[in-house]
Amino acid sequence: MPSRVVGIDHLVIRVSDFAKSKAFYGALFDFLGFKVLDEYTGMIGWTNGKTRYWISEAKSGARKFREGDVGFHHYAFQLRSRKDVDALGAFLEKKKAEIVDPPDEYYEDYYAVFFRDPDGLKLEGMRYGEMTEKKKRARQRKAKK
Template sequence: MTTPSGTRPPLVSHVSVGVSDVARAGAFFDAVMAPLGARRIMEHAVGIGYGRSFPEFWAARPHDGGPSACGNGTHICFNADGPDAVAAFHAAGLAAGGTDDGAPGPRPEYAPGYYAAFLRDPDGNKVEAMCWIAPSAAS
């Protein structure tokens, strides 16, 4: 299957995380998405879709009406253009009510040249921004 533009679609269409307060989640994700070149693409009463041109990531209240809960061991990783964008993602998230779950820096234990930062959103969902740097710069 191909998209209308003739390209193969990505393996993952979109990802959603459950949130308890859409407005609070919106403030957090507005802040962390901007350094990654993403923005609000779509909004509904129950959630907000973010992306660069398509809503690839959703922060939404659970469909079943139950309380939101983050998954232990689950996280979403966003591609960043470079270390400065990773750092801006992390700083923006902290300023918007998130908590640190791993400061910006090289992660040679993941792979040579892997550079990332981790945050928890106000509902406890774990999000990451990563980029690749020259392996020699990662040491």
């Protein structure tokens, strides 16, 4: 029987300026409720008990990320609610992070904010299905009456 994936354990990205990225991600992950998992020379990881995200110092001379190249497109953090997406958007504004697309509905019942890290990697905070779930609960309450 083949192995079955039960989740994604962690993501590791390389960064051009470790100190700058550590400060950016440290503030972001503190806001999102993550704690430092471990830290080594030129590498640090955070976790919320389910998701692990690591940054690692790139080799000197490494070129910056360019959108459209083969590789990383974006990473999405699933949030609890649309209010959490709005709160993340306000946090990013306060931190003067580059917001690519502000909190809004981008697809049916898909509410998100898109932003960049110091190297230009695209990140997202999103909530999918909240309105559908509310409608379903309302129908269930109505059916019980």
